[in-house]
Amino acid sequence: MSAAFSLAVRDSSTMLRRNLLHARRYPSLTLNLLLTPVMLLLLFVYIFGDSMSGGAGRSAYIAYIVPGILLMTVSSTTVGTAVSVSNDTTEGIIARFRTMAIHRGSVLIGHVIGSVIQSVLSVLLVGAVGVAIGFRSVDATALEWVAAFGLLVLFALALTWIAVGMGLISPNVEAASNNALPLIFLPLISSAFVPIDAMPGWFQPIAEYQPFTPAIETLRGLLLNTGIxxxxxxxxxxxxxxxxxxxxxSASKFHSATQR
Known part of the structure; x- marks a missing residue:
């Protein structure tokens, strides 16, 4: 058991380094996915901020929108994971790894940990942009900051595993990118940009009963001292x-892929 665990840790670390080096050598995808939430943040704050704040002012809208943009940053980053996993599958990289004496699960673990690290770095960058344009936390304690960070990491982990599955079922990288679009689309129909009660009545259940809205509202509650x-x-x-x-x-699809 000890030897198997050591092998899994060693090989997973190797795969993690591989994925981080790949992201560094080909930064265009990461930059494109990262620029989307940044541009949306700037667009909604400076173009629509005054009108969407309901008279409360642009600074109030900045406080409202930043938690939603942080969750959207996480979802955008994980799209790159689906593309990366699909690329490994379609180009035969996983098939080559299968012939080597490595821990089989390390391939997916490397993708997942690498994606979570990229998500955290992306959140820090987008958060810095938010602070630069005026976002300020309201009386958040150190414990609440830790809880907010933990929520972002846990949500990133959850979406990453979903993205890995999407990548494994995709026949090519274009399909993987399209399959992962719901991860970007769902935040747009959540409470990220406007309160649910300001939406049309028929649309409110769609925004309310999905994963992003409670996560966004929890993040707002932790950082802005609003009700959770x-x-x-x-x-x-x-x-x-x-x-x-x-x-x-993902484990089921990966097992099927490696048995071909």
Missing amino acids: GNNGWLALGWSVGLAVLGYFW
Whole structure:
């Protein structure tokens, strides 16, 4: 057991370095995915901020929108994971690894950990942009900051496993990019940009009963001292549920792929 665990850690570390080096050598995809939330943040704040703040002012809208943009940054970053996994599958890299004496699960673990690290770095960068344009936390304690960071990491882990599954079922990288579009689309129809009660009545259930809205509202509650209610438990449940579902889905598809 000890030898097998050591082998898994060693090979997973090797795969993690491989994925981080790949991201550094080909930064265009990461930059494109990262620029999307940054541009949306600047667009909504400086173009629509005054009108969408309901008279509360641009600074109030900055405080409202930044937590949603941070979650959107996480979802955007994981799209690159689906593309990367699909690229490994379609180009035969995984088939080559299968012939080598390495821990089989290390290939996926390297992708997942690398994606979570990139998500965290992307969140820090977008958060810095938010602070630069005026975002300020309201009386958040150190524990609340830690909880907010933990939520972002857990959500990144959950979405990454889903993205890995999407990459494994895609016949090519273009299909992987298209399959992962819901990860970018869902935040747009959540409470990220406007409150749910300001949406049309028929649309409110769509925005409310999806994973991003409770996560965004929990993040707002932690950073802005607003009410969280049941959103904290819902965000935790969605994150854990998606992570477990994504893990077993990815493991099943990866096992099928390596048996061909």
